[in-house]
Amino acid sequence: MRVLIPGISGVLGHMVAHRLLAEGHEVIGIDKRPWPDAPPGVEMHHVDIRKRPAEEVFRKRRPHAVIHMATVTHLVARTEERYRINLGGTRAVFEHAVQYGVEHAIFVGRHTYYGAGPDSPLYHHEDDPPMAVTTFPELSDLVAADLYACTSLWRFPNLATSVLRFCYTLGPTGHGTLATFLRGRRVPTILGFDPLYQFMHERDVANAIVLALTSRIRGVYNVAGPQPVPLSLLIRDTGRVQIPLPEVVFANLLGRFGLPRLPKGALAHIKYPVVIDAEPFRKATGFQHEISEIQAIQEYRSAFPVR
Amino acid sequence: MAFLIDREVADRVDRVEIPFNSQGVDPYGISKKYVARSLTMLTFLYKKYFRVSVFGTENVPARGRAMLVGNHSGGVALDGAMVNASMFWEMNPPRLVQGMAEKFINRVPFMGEWANRTGHLTGLPEHAERLLRDNRLLLVFPEGARGTAKLYHERHSLVDFGTGFVRLAMKTQTPIIPFGFVGGGEAIPTIINSYTLGALVGAPYVPITPYIFAIPLPVALELRYGEPLVFEGTGSEDDEVVQGYVERIKSAIAGLIEKGAAHRKGGGQ
Numbered sequence: 001m002r003v004l005i006p007g008i009s010g011v012l013g014h015m016v017a018h019r020l021l022a023e024g025h026e027v028i029g030i031d032k033r034p035w036p037d038a039p040p041g042v043e044m045h046h047v048d049i050r051k052r053p054a055e056e057v058f059r060k061r062r063p064h065a066v067i068h069m070a071t072v073t074h075l076v077a078r079t080e081e082r083y084r085i086n087l088g089g090t091r092a093v094f095e096h097a098v099q100y101g102v103e104h105a106i107f108v109g110r111h112t113y114y115g116a117g118p119d120s121p122l123y124h125h126e127d128d129p130p131m132a133v134t135t136f137p138e139l140s141d142l143v144a145a146d147l148y149a150c151t152s153l154w155r156f157p158n159l160a161t162s163v164l165r166f167c168y169t170l171g172p173t174g175h176g177t178l179a180t181f182l183r184g185r186r187v188p189t190i191l192g193f194d195p196l197y198q199f200m201h202e203r204d205v206a207n208a209i210v211l212a213l214t215s216r217i218r219g220v221y222n223v224a225g226p227q228p229v230p231l232s233l234l235i236r237d238t239g240r241v242q243i244p245l246p247e248v249v250f251a252n253l254l255g256r257f258g259l260p261r262l263p264k265g266a267l268a269h270i271k272y273p274v275v276i277d278a279e280p281f282r283k284a285t286g287f288q289h290e291i292s293e294i295q296a297i298q299e300y301r302s303a304f305p306v307r
Numbered sequence: 308m309a310f311l312i313d314r315e316v317a318d319r320v321d322r323v324e325i326p327f328n329s330q331g332v333d334p335y336g337i338s339k340k341y342v343a344r345s346l347t348m349l350t351f352l353y354k355k356y357f358r359v360s361v362f363g364t365e366n367v368p369a370r371g372r373a374m375l376v377g378n379h380s381g382g383v384a385l386d387g388a389m390v391n392a393s394m395f396w397e398m399n400p401p402r403l404v405q406g407m408a409e410k411f412i413n414r415v416p417f418m419g420e421w422a423n424r425t426g427h428l429t430g431l432p433e434h435a436e437r438l439l440r441d442n443r444l445l446l447v448f449p450e451g452a453r454g455t456a457k458l459y460h461e462r463h464s465l466v467d468f469g470t471g472f473v474r475l476a477m478k479t480q481t482p483i484i485p486f487g488f489v490g491g492g493e494a495i496p497t498i499i500n501s502y503t504l505g506a507l508v509g510a511p512y513v514p515i516t517p518y519i520f521a522i523p524l525p526v527a528l529e530l531r532y533g534e535p536l537v538f539e540g541t542g543s544e545d546d547e548v549v550q551g552y553v554e555r556i557k558s559a560i561a562g563l564i565e566k567g568a569a570h571r572k573g574g575g576q
Contacts, residue, residue: 118413121433122335192416194424196336227334230424237330247416272413273336294329 002026003213004063004102006049006093007070008042009033011175012108015206016067017042023210028061030054031070049089058096065104065213068093071145073110073177074138074263083141090145094152097159104160104216107149108209111167111222112139112177116195116272123277126165126220136265150220160218164209167224167276168199170296172303175202181262185306187235188253189270191244194232196273200225201291201299211285224278225289226296231270237297239306247271312340313347320346322400324370325443335438341424342403346395353392356525357494360570363486363532364397372439372481373535375404375446376472378465378560379454381491385523390446390486393530405438406446407431411509432471439479447472449553452511456500462492463568468557470549477549478542482535485556487563489571490528495521529567533559 003020007013008029017027021041028043029035038044043061047053049070070093071086090107097105114124115131130147132139152161168178178199181187200208204225212221235242245253247267255261281287291299320343331339353359367373375394380386384406391404407430413419428434438445448454449468457464476483497514505512514521536559538552 118419119410119429119431121431122428123433123437190416192418192420194420227328227332228336229328229330229332230336230338233330233332292328 001064001213002028002061004028004030004057004061004066006030006054006066006068006089008044009035010069011173012169012202012205012209013069015202016069016209019206019210020213023214028057028063030057050084050092054092055096058100058102062100063102065106066093066097066102067106067108067209067213068149069108071108071142073142079138086141086145087148090148094149094156094159098152098156102159104162104213105149105152106162106164106209106212107146109146109149109163109165110139110142111165111198111224111274111276112136112269113143113146113165114274114276115139116269116274118272120272120274122196122273122275124222124275125277126222126280135268136263138263138265153219160216162212162217163220164212164281165220165222165276166200166205166208167222167274167278168197169202169205170199170300171202171291172299173202174300174304179300179304182235182238182240182300183304185241186243187240188243188245188250189231189235190250190267191246193271194230195269195271196228196275197231197234198224198228198273198275199293199296200289201296204289204291207290208281208285208287211287212281215285217281217284221281221284222276222278223281223287224276225291226293228273228275229293234297237294238301238304310344311347312343313350316347316350317343319395319401323403324400325403335426335428336423337403337426338424341421342426345421345425346392349388349392350396353389353396357389357490357523358527359389359393359530360527361393361397361530361532364393366532366534367394367398367402367444367484368482368535369398369400369402370442372442372479373444374439374472374476374481374483375444375486375532376449376483376556376560377486377488378564379448379450379457379491380462380488381455381495381523384455385491385494386488387446387448389488389528389530394444402444404446405443407435409452409511411511415509432475435472435475436479439475439481445481449556456512456514457492457497458500459492459496459498463489463564465557465561465564468553470546470553473538473549473552473556474542474544476542477538477540477544480537482537483556484535485533485559485563487531487533487560487565487567488528489530489564489567490526493526494523494528496524497521527571529571531563531567533563
């Protein structure tokens with residue numbers, strides 16, 4: 001299969017590309033960021049997914065499948081830029097996919113779509129509403145991109161679309177929102193709250209994406225691996241020190257004294273859990289995670305020991 | 308594990324048949340450590356402070372899903388706590404009771420954390436259904452917060468039941484084990500409920516006793532489990548049908564309360 005990956009220069013993009021090459025697929029990458037040591041099998045195009053040259057890649061190379069990984073979070077880009085990348089980029093990917101006969105499009109989304117709140121149930125199903133728009137407004141562009149990708153399920157019946165909502169990733173690359181939050185020696189939490197965090201090892205993430213591709217599933221799927229664990233356990237077992245702060249203090253100290261810089265909306269996500277039920281994905285693809293939550297924590301810890 | 312945890316309690320927690328991971332946490336965030344700490348405290352109340360007589364535990368299945376359904380007795384969650392302790396001590400292997408926490412609890416620092424770590428998730432239908440499908444032992448008070456708000460003179464009565472729990476039991480094919488709890492009304496003799504104070508602390512109400520605070524008195528309590536009730540159906544039956552089942556459960560509980568109240572006064576089994 002010829003597979004096009006917008007956003008290939010991210011950590012997960014690299015891993016998926018390697019996996020696809022190993023399984024004998026042809027890999028084409030689109031990314032503004034360079035991938036200096038890309039393996040010879042990968043055909044790189046350093047273009048912006050929203051610009052004309054990207055369309056040229058679709059037209060000339062006619063990929064069979066597209067894995068859309070070119071979305072960014074608030075940690076990477078500021079609001080306006082983020083809207084352009086996440087919404088404009090997603091739109092371009094699906095429009096080109098339809099126009100140039102792509103058979104299967106995979107949107108790699110996030111479980112934070114469901115939002116965190118005191119009344120929100122554990123183990124979200126795919127049909128739960130996207131509460132993140134109110135609990136964490138900085139995520140609303142990602143929610144919109146996710147919903148936009150979902151529309152292709154009815155707008156383009158000939159294009160098999162998979163919308164995958166992944167839980168957090170944690171592993172030796174230190175990639176992702178959760179890994180970034182845990183990077184420092186001290187991790188602030190909100191006094192009296194200890195939410196569950198659900199994460200999977202990045203290698204399992206790459207496996208799940210490849211499985212979604214090869215089983216050509218159509219629809220919206222939550223993707224998760226092992227069970228969630230309380231934030232306090234996660235902090236302790238990664239060798240960090242938990243600093244519980246009263247909520248008012250926490251909100252005012254963000255970004256100072258070596259504490260992570262987080263938008264105010266992130267507070268709900270440090271007080272309450274976002275946990276998803278990934279049973280339909282397991283049934284549809286036969287996916288099973290290889291790395292337990294405890295192993296993932298240990299691998300992160302040895303890759304990022306506390307100085 | 309040692310701080311504020313009784314050795315014997317910890318050993319029994321190890322025998323609870325729930326899939327804990329290697330760190331002692333289950334998929335819902337229930338923590339062995341918290342459960343052991345909470346049961347260490349409850350055990351003191353269960354065995355030493357109150358004299359709790361328990362009858363009919365043979366009616367509770369040793370394994371698999373079940374719904375314990377009973378009356379509220381006393382202005383705070385004393386009844387739930389004693390049901391929890393009775394299932395932990397009288398069942399073999401011990402069973403962990405999972406209640407449904409009032410919604411306000413999750414917003415209060417520490418309270419929500421404590422409730423979640425000991426298995427009492429927020430009272431949402433999604434949680435109840437999932438726990439039953441996972442073969443857990445669910446505790447339901449169909450009287451809801453109106454039940455704990457009963458005053459002293461109303462202590463042996465039952466307020467209206469909801470119907471959602473019966474529909475859920477039918478949908479998930481769960482046996483309902485009725486129970487009657489007697490004595491909580493004497494332990495916490497509520498003369499009035501202050502809804503104003505409640506609003507101040509974020510709770511539905513605060514019970515006021517003759518000695519002001521709702522600190523339970525060391526009285527004798529009685530807990531009686533009745534025979535399982537199983538209702539066939541899908542859970543989407545008409546209200547009249549479901550209401551009939553609710554009445555049967557309610558009269559079973561009323562019978563257990565009556566029996567308990569009589570026995571407690573010294574009138575035989």
